Amino acid sequence: MKRLRAAITPVLEAGLRHGGTTLDDLAYLLPDGRAGEYTQRLRAYGRTGQPCRRCGTPIERIVVTQRSTHFCPTCQPAE
Numbered sequence: 001m002k003r004l005r006a007a008i009t010p011v012l013e014a015g016l017r018h019g020g021t022t023l024d025d026l027a028y029l030l031p032d033g034r035a036g037e038y039t040q041r042l043r044a045y046g047r048t049g050q051p052c053r054r055c056g057t058p059i060e061r062i063v064v065t066q067r068s069t070h071f072c073p074t075c076q077p078a079e
């Protein structure tokens with residue numbers, strides 16, 4: 001839990017610093033109507049088939065309880 005918390009905190013801070021994440025559905029926009037720019041920094045989400053930014057393996061997509069989940073099978077292998 002400590003490791004997870006330590007990993008999540010800087011990601012959330014970076015998301016806030018870059019205005020959040022606006023997906024194709026435009027469900028989230030900044031108060032002035034602009035899209036959040038953190039979307040361009042996502043490492044897996046929405047990048048199905050594109051190379052992992054860390055190792056080059058194509059990003060995969062699965063559906064978990066009706067939600068899309070994107071991951072690198074090399075960097076984030078199932079246990």
Ligand SMILES: [Zn+2]
Nearest residue numbers: 052055072075
């Ligand atoms: Zn990877």
